[in-house]
Amino acid sequence: MRAVDIFIQQILNGLSIASVITLIAVGVTLIFGLTGIINFAHGEFLMIGGIVTWLAVSAGLGFPLAAVLAILAVGLMGYILERGIFRFTLERPTNGFIVSLGLIVVLQHVVVLFWNPNQKSIPRPLTTVWEVGGVRIASVRVMVILITVAVVALSFRMITASRYGRALRASVEDRDTAALMGIPVRRYITGVFVLGSALAGLGGALLIALFPITPFTGGTMVMKGFAVALIGGLGNIYGAVAAGLILGIVEGFSAGYGFSQWTDAYSFVLMILVLLFRPHGLFGGTSGPRMAS
């Protein structure tokens, strides 16, 4: 295999890594950046999305329908948890953070209780592998990249160009004033939480299309999601995409050419440096919404 083929393959690998991380980071950046809820159980939402997909595919449904079910199920779970738990922690984000840590353990053990701790996988929804020169491109990875691009673009448009998005950004700037202007702030917070959760559901479906998952898959993924969200700037979808790409390429190349065992460390070193020198992220973002008094 020629060196140039290896190089191109590593770029494609980086793009693939970036797509999954970006999808998680967009969910994190929306929830954390726009509502102030620090939900570290977001990785478990992702895992639940994967489990729902696995259950649906095991029951004989096709992958597209299974992915839709995962989006709906995790979105519904997000709605219930926001209305039932997180909304009571909005005034005290630290409480929400601790609650989310507890949720990690609860959700993991619920899945272990019902479906045992072993790996779950589904047959690849697309199995074609294209060979271009010496480079191999798996169609399932292309599918994941394209879905991520489409979903992120849609979310970006919704936040930046729609009436809902403008109202949401106004709420982030000043909740009290936004409320006085007739914006139903609490309802918008619920909406963002459900949207972020649904994205995690989709992320889980795409993740299990690529790799087997376990009840404990969420941990590493959510840490990277938070790192990317902070590097890109909280609440900044464009920033999350750019940071996800940077991180994916850095991880791909470090594993391919550098000290492979340190691959995971780069994202966090980058996050620390960015937070030190650009506290609002590389591309600017919110500092989290001001809490209503």
Add this chain to the structure above:
Amino acid sequence: MKTVLKLGVSAAFCLGSLAYPALAEDNIVKIGVVAAESGSFVSAGHTLPAGVGLAVKQINDAGGIKVGGKTYKLEMVKRDDRTDIATAIAATQELVRDVKVQAIFGSETHDFTLAMAKITQPAKIIHFAGNSTLAKILTPDSVKPGGEDHYLFQSEPQEFQRSGSTASGVLTLLEPLLGYKPKKSVMIVGNDATGQFLSSYYFKALKAEGQDVPDIIFYPPDTTDFSPFLTRAKSLNPDIIHFWYNGDSTLTALPQALELGAAKSYFLFGVDPGIWKEKQLSADVPVAMSCVPVCWGESSNPKAKAYFDAYFAAGAPHGVTSSVSLLYHDYVHFLAEAWEKAGSFDPDKTVEALLTLHHQGVVSDDLTFNPTHQVTHATEVCAAAPGGDISCSMQQPPAEAPKS
């Protein structure tokens, strides 16, 4: 004064009886298990309580153990270490100090066991662990009476033995399937204490078999996307990529390796052919697998079928490393036999008995501990041909470690 004395004697009696509650409560002997029933090591971890629990049930169903003229039943007390070393240490302290177990099994994670031994050994608790890293501390000095690890036993062969038998088996089984003698190997290894320890031995074993090993590629634990690591391996044009050592990670990596066409054949450490068949995995190149120590899916060991039938009937799930349970199950029976032979639960007499017994287990008909408290037995290696046929064989360990 008499009253004070009476109170003192009563208190001493009460405290004395509290020191051995495990034996005082209806002749029950408590055995502790510390294992990962959650966290990233769960697939290996949950096999420990399953294997120990099965042995405890078998012994109790057969009437219990007779020690010093009394019959005792065994009771397993298990604790989940959540794949977290601090939790493992706390669980061990609780089992030793509060539950007062007579013996401890676990954990499956190598560095956790080393930390646990710091608690079990001063307390004179018989401790079994299927971790070859124990070789770091099991020396003639440390295991002698009064030594700091006198009550610690390694229920897995020494790593040069396991790595040697595995490397030999992998190369022997893959050669006819490849149609030529493989010469170049690349190892892909999880970067934690266990991975670093194990890979150093396997690297030497491959070199001793004449393999060119140009790179050992370490990946962070919990990696899911292996494509950059595999692309790096592919650039070296290997005959075999050897995946060590986490079975779950290996099963995650293999489909990606096949998509990338990373090598002409693969070896998956700790992946049972049963999982290969159950998940309907297939490959267009030969794939070798090894079990720790005997496979449940396609074994050449005559006792394995009966054991795994009972193991799964007891409710244990079909796991990628269900065979790890055998590094513990056999030793509960071994320990029970030692207690009966010693005629006592005294830890020193138990160690003496353990060192002189020859136990008939599932893994081997002649399980014995060497003077540094380590067992020796064969390892099963299997290979799946591109068509799907699987063949397995028990590989005997080398007599000596490779020189270099």
